[in-house]
Amino acid sequence: xxxxxxxxxxxxxxxxxxxxxxxxxxxxxxxxxxxxxxxxxxxxxxxxxxxxxxxxxxxxxxxxxxxxxxxxxxxxxxxxxxxxxxxxxxxxxxxxxxxxxxxxxxxxxxxxxxxxxxxxxxxxxxxxxxxxxxxxxxxxxxxxxxxxxxxxxxxxxxxxxxxxxxxxxxxxxxxxxxxxxxxxxxxxxxxxxxxxxxxxxxxxxxxxxxxxxxxxxxxxxxxxxxxxxxxxxxxxxxxxxxxxxxxx
Ligand code: CAA
Numbered sequence: 001x002x003x004x005x006x007x008x009x010x011x012x013x014x015x016x017x018x019x020x021x022x023x024x025x026x027x028x029x030x031x032x033x034x035x036x037x038x039x040x041x042x043x044x045x046x047x048x049x050x051x052x053x054x055x056x057x058x059x060x061x062x063x064x065x066x067x068x069x070x071x072x073x074x075x076x077x078x079x080x081x082x083x084x085x086x087x088x089x090x091x092x093x094x095x096x097x098x099x100x101x102x103x104x105x106x107x108x109x110x111x112x113x114x115x116x117x118x119x120x121x122x123x124x125x126x127x128x129x130x131x132x133x134x135x136x137x138x139x140x141x142x143x144x145x146x147x148x149x150x151x152x153x154x155x156x157x158x159x160x161x162x163x164x165x166x167x168x169x170x171x172x173x174x175x176x177x178x179x180x181x182x183x184x185x186x187x188x189x190x191x192x193x194x195x196x197x198x199x200x201x202x203x204x205x206x207x208x209x210x211x212x213x214x215x216x217x218x219x220x221x222x223x224x225x226x227x228x229x230x231x232x233x234x235x236x237x238x239x240x241x242x243x244x245x246x247x248x
Pocket of ligand 1 (some may be wrong): 187196
């Protein structure tokens with residue numbers, strides 16, 4: 001069988017980069033899709049994935065733009081034959097209390113973090129169903145499960161993502177397509193490093209494992225869900241948070 005093809009949105013970001021590395025390591029052709037404007041980050045990404053350059057390519061994508069998502073899916077199917085795995089890892093924060101939040105801060109987070117999932121899934125789903133195979137993994141957040149001070153926008157998007165995941169999982173289960181979410185806790189990424197040190201230290205103190213997560217600890221779960229033999233897991237949310245939030 002030819003190599004499976006994976007698209008990772010937010011592919012050059014903190015979690016995205018490691019997800020690309022893991023998927024390439026398990027034999028996928030990987031398209032890291034991200035804003036072309038992140039030129040410094042792109043150079044760093046190319047250096048961090050140099051050993052896997054033959055399997056990972058970069059594609060410019062504005063996840064907020066439906067047509068840009070349609071074009072990415074179309075061109076990938078044309079060049080590589082299919083989109084077998086879709087990882088929605090693009091995400092932004094605009095943290096502030098609701099009392100100070102502007103409409104723009106609300107809309108930008110909802111547009112990237114939630115509309116972006118619709119934009120890519122809507123364009124990828126017909127091909128996956130027609131081919132009878134697909135793995136969709138949505139990167140949500142522990143804060144979508146618990147809420148977080150200063151994150152009404154982000155937590156709403158991340159919780160919404162899981163409602164989307166469960167609904168789509170039901171719709172496409174009989175077509176060989178699984179849809180799951182992974183809810184990372186606080187990890188060693190630029191996004192988490194933006195939090196004021198004092199607040200971050202308080203958060204880390206509340207993590208039973210006693211440290212931030214490593215992006216590779218998220219990526220290996222994504223790779224697991226993306227595997228062909230994970231076909232009986234669908235509509236699930238896998239928490240990877242160092243024990244920060246436990247439920248069942
Ligand atoms: N808990 C309780 N009270 C808090 C607080 C907190 N975390 N942060 C601030 N306050 C208090 C302030 O002391 C202040 O009190 P007073 O009015 O009595 O002075 C009041 O709440 C308002 O505070 P600010 O004016 O500072 O509020 P703000 O609108 O500027 O925003 C904040 C504060 C920057 C959002 C800050 O609360 C914060 O950094 N929160 C954590 C956000 C966070 O965890 N983001 C995660 C980013 S990483 C990520 O999202 C990845 C992932 O999935 C895990």
